Amino acid sequence: MDLGPQLMLASLDGAVGAAVLALTALGLSLVFGVMRVVNVAHGEFFMLGAMIAWFVASNIGGHPAIGFVGALIIAPLLVGAIAASADWLILKRLDYEPEATIVATIGLLYILQQGALVTFGPVAQAVEAPFNHRIEIPWFEGSNVGWGLFTTSYKLFVIAAAITILLAVWLLLSRTKMGLVMRATQLDRETAQAFGIPVEKVYALTFGFGAALAALSAVLIVPIQQADYLMGGDPLLLSFIVVIIGGLGSLRGTLIAALLIGMSDGIISVFFTPTLAKIIATLVVAMVLVFRPQGLFGAKAQ
């Protein structure tokens, strides 16, 4: 096949990856932004979302769409609740001390991973997409029109769904009372409390919300990838890369970096190897850390 069509397919897959990555990274970025907690267990919340999606979908009978919608609702809620209780039981007791929370979330990572292994087993599981029409992409070559390329309606749906959710989160943060309270807590915890904001509840909510976003993106991606208990590594690494490049706590930076990393990850994976894609991304992070430690769009540290 020529370079052109192949590039086009790789870009489409890259866009799907970028969309899902943006959602996952946004969760990580929110948690760090509001709570100053580096959540090393973020990838495991993604994995839990995928496993729960499989569990729900395989236990609800009928059309695959019913199971998918069920998973779309149940997985984020359940994962959010698990994360919020982890915050209440563990992080709050550590007083959100930065080093302690890193160690604690590493512990949480293994607990969740092994918990998933025991609960769901070691086998990779597939979830059927709610719909999966083949969509032909016309390809022009000189004066001939070729029809060898295709994508699926589900992939396009994932992109659209991720964009919708991102917009909704942005509206929530910038236009609602809850967003105002979260931003006030982020900017000055002590003063927020002096104005009646229950910061501990806001923290638990934020941690749950961040995890729920990871779970939600996992539900979107499982019909394309498979779910297994070890799948949390890649989303964690990529989310960190995105959040560091974009600037911790910067929503705009997270989105742009997700697009950049997601697309290049998809394209390099197709033309070379996925490992090379990760190597290059990690290298970019190192460069950003050296030359612009606050990230491309982050504010300078105060």
Added chain:
Amino acid sequence: MLEVKGINCFYGDVQVLRDMSLTAQQGEILCLLGRNGAGKTTTLKAIMGIVPARSGSIALNGESLSTLAGHEVPKRGIGYVPQGRRLFAEMTVAENIEVGLLTRGKGEETREKVLTLFPRLRDRYRQRAETLSGGEQQMLAMARALAIEPNVLLLDEPTEGLQPSMISLIRDVVVSLKEQNVATILVEQRIDAVLSIADRVVFIENGERRDEALAADLKDNLDLIHKYVGVS
């Protein structure tokens, strides 16, 4: 009536307040004076529930505040203007005031009231707080605290770094609150600014309450001020 009785406060193992007591009545302006590091800010933070009191009690009209969760204290009607203003820097003027309004569920009427007190904020309504001038920032800090319609107002060095016209604006606001029966606790370095509006002065040294005097008496006798503040 706000009543602080024998509180002891610590930062880690270091004791900062020792048996601190004070009261503020409705419609009274109480001033805390003392050198840098004496514990004035910590006293206000203890009232707000930001710094816990290990012993002693804090009560407002008989209801204990020291046993409440920190975020419940402002809901009892205590407005706080922190030292250095502590605005939500990246949020707009409107959003900063909104946070104040949310504290006790106040609405449009209160918003109008505080914007009428500080008309300058109305012109800067959609501007980010960090882009305001120092004086405007202080107005916003006051407006945010007044948006909770407080019964007790805690002001920590509200005139720090302000020009005379701004100082007199803040003074006018404090005096008008006094007429509305608000109890004000004022921490202030500028003796002249204090004596003209305060009713009583409490002197703090090394985290302890050392003396108390009526402001009227201090005007003729500056000994106490020399002793505890070192300047006149």
